[in-house]
Amino acid sequence: MTQDAEIHFDRVSKSFPARDEDAEPFRAVDGLSLDIARGEMVALLGKTGCGKSTTFNLIAGLIEPSEGVVRVQGLDPFRDFNDLRGKIAVVFQNDRLLPWRTAIGNVELGLEMLDKSTLVRREMAQFWLARLGLAGHESDFPHALSGGMRQRVSIARAFATDASILLCDEPFSSLDEITGQRLREEFANLVRENGKTAVFITHSINEALQIGRRVIVMTRPAKVAYDVRLGADARTGADEIRSRIQEVLAA
Amino acid sequence: MPAAAKRPPSTLMRAVQVLAPFVLLGLLWQIASFNFPKYLFPSLVDVSAHIVGIFSSWTLFSEVLATVGRILAGLIGAFVGGAVIAAVMFRFSAADRFLAPILNFFQGIPALSWVVFAIIWFHGTEPRIFFIMTVTSLPAFTFQVLDALRGMSKDLVEMVMSLRPTRMKMLRAMILPSIFPDILTAWKVNLGNASRVVVVAELVGATGGIGYELLQQQQVFDMAGALAWTLQLVFFVLITQRIIAFIEQRAFRYRAVSERVL
Numbered sequence: 001m002t003q004d005a006e007i008h009f010d011r012v013s014k015s016f017p018a019r020d021e022d023a024e025p026f027r028a029v030d031g032l033s034l035d036i037a038r039g040e041m042v043a044l045l046g047k048t049g050c051g052k053s054t055t056f057n058l059i060a061g062l063i064e065p066s067e068g069v070v071r072v073q074g075l076d077p078f079r080d081f082n083d084l085r086g087k088i089a090v091v092f093q094n095d096r097l098l099p100w101r102t103a104i105g106n107v108e109l110g111l112e113m114l115d116k117s118t119l120v121r122r123e124m125a126q127f128w129l130a131r132l133g134l135a136g137h138e139s140d141f142p143h144a145l146s147g148g149m150r151q152r153v154s155i156a157r158a159f160a161t162d163a164s165i166l167l168c169d170e171p172f173s174s175l176d177e178i179t180g181q182r183l184r185e186e187f188a189n190l191v192r193e194n195g196k197t198a199v200f201i202t203h204s205i206n207e208a209l210q211i212g213r214r215v216i217v218m219t220r221p222a223k224v225a226y227d228v229r230l231g232a233d234a235r236t237g238a239d240e241i242r243s244r245i246q247e248v249l250a251a
Numbered sequence: 252m253p254a255a256a257k258r259p260p261s262t263l264m265r266a267v268q269v270l271a272p273f274v275l276l277g278l279l280w281q282i283a284s285f286n287f288p289k290y291l292f293p294s295l296v297d298v299s300a301h302i303v304g305i306f307s308s309w310t311l312f313s314e315v316l317a318t319v320g321r322i323l324a325g326l327i328g329a330f331v332g333g334a335v336i337a338a339v340m341f342r343f344s345a346a347d348r349f350l351a352p353i354l355n356f357f358q359g360i361p362a363l364s365w366v367v368f369a370i371i372w373f374h375g376t377e378p379r380i381f382f383i384m385t386v387t388s389l390p391a392f393t394f395q396v397l398d399a400l401r402g403m404s405k406d407l408v409e410m411v412m413s414l415r416p417t418r419m420k421m422l423r424a425m426i427l428p429s430i431f432p433d434i435l436t437a438w439k440v441n442l443g444n445a446s447r448v449v450v451v452a453e454l455v456g457a458t459g460g461i462g463y464e465l466l467q468q469q470q471v472f473d474m475a476g477a478l479a480w481t482l483q484l485v486f487f488v489l490i491t492q493r494i495i496a497f498i499e500q501r502a503f504r505y506r507a508v509s510e511r512v513l
Binding site: 081096099109143161 | 507
């Protein structure tokens with residue numbers, strides 16, 4: 001494990017029992033080893049069903065590895081679940097807003113878990129909603145918001161807790177191209193401005209190259225097939241990297 | 252050209268829509284009272300006189316309150332017990348496998364059998380009726396709460412879990428708001444059932460309450476009295492349903508409403 005690794009995987013495997021008792025367990029992750037340093041923006045890229053989301057859930061501590069070691073800030077995210085409260089924020093593929101809460105109520109959710117006072121919660125939530133262009137929509141329920149607006153609320157919810165690690169599971173894949181592109185740029189800026197460690201799961205090469213400062217390509221079952229750090233100017237060698245990624249994914 | 256949005260009905264129109272079936276029912280009854288003997292179809296004037304009599308006499312009205320108290324006590328007991336059992340069944344699959352057949356078995360026992368058992372097992376009227384009300388509603392509450400827990404959105408549960416809540420915060424932020432609509436539905440259903448069971452329980456095992464008063468009316472063949480006492484229970488169910496509907500209207504305003512209905 002490197003000195004400043006924020007996220008550390010050491011020969012991690014994860015199998016799920018097969019539905020049919022006689023069948024072999026399904027191996028979603030197979031001997032995955034990787035380190036992600038503090039402040040890195042990493043895009044985990046892979047085809048659908050390659051185990052990206054399982055890797056994501058392992059980092060979030062929502063599932064336990066079958067083999068190997070996962071460490072987040074030196075802690076086991078599954079066993080030391082509560083010790084990582086407020087340190088990991090998650091943006092899911094769909095917005096996952098609580099339908100019975102207003103936009104501001106949804107943003108306040110993570111802050112409630114951190115026992116922040118009502119005043120602080122309200123101020124923080126209002127700030128992040130305004131930051132994401134949703135001022136005036138605080139009292140709207142999710143059903144009254146568009147898909148893009150709902151996803152903005154979920155991003156505001158993640159940033160409001162000021163967690164140092166951001167996990168994003170294809171958060172813009174369900175949006176139209178223009179909205180997705182705009183949100184992607186805003187999101188990348190926010191991550192940089194706030195100095196977060198971000199792990200961004202995607203199946204789109206363009207998205208990975210746009211957001212990641214490091215791109216990790218995974219093959220099925222989740223294993224690192226290609227790991228590349230992009231230069232200070234992301235366009236340097238972008239075409240070569242793109243070709244290499246395409247080769248790895250096609251293999 | 253887009254279709255004009257459908258206007259909601261006015262308060263007066265809604266009142267007419269609610270009252271119209273009752274007016275029609277009353278009219279049919281009144282017509283029947285002109286053509287049949289009084290002990291079969293008494294006039295609505297006689298029935299109304301009995302109703303006023305019940306409302307204006309504390310001794311009689313306290314019988315209504317006793318029945319209402321028994322229904323509510325029984326339902327609260329059944330709900331609390333059912334919710335605890337459902338939580339255990341939801342959390343532990345072994346408990347689910349063990350308890351589900353027992354609850355199914357209990358559901359198969361007729362309410363009247365529980366009345367007989369209660370008379371044999373308990374001495375006082377109140378413990379008997381509380382037992383009957385609780386035991387007849389508990390399995391339904393348990394299964395309804397269990398279904399509500401199982402029906403929680405996995406995505407939303409995972410999202411809240413990713414924030415690493417304490418058990419209490421998970422309960423407050425996710426579980427209770429999520430299952431609340433199903434709990435209200437369960438109350439609506441069980442309230443109707445309980446109002447029927449309480450009459451049977453009081454008829455056989457009590458010396459007071461609406462069920463007991465119905466027995467008295469039956470012994471003197473007073474249909475107007477029987478109807479007046481029955482209506483007390485109906486009023487209670489209607490008032491409680493309105494209260495639940497009001498809570499639903501307030502609590503579920505977050506739900507999207509489609510202009511086009513099925």
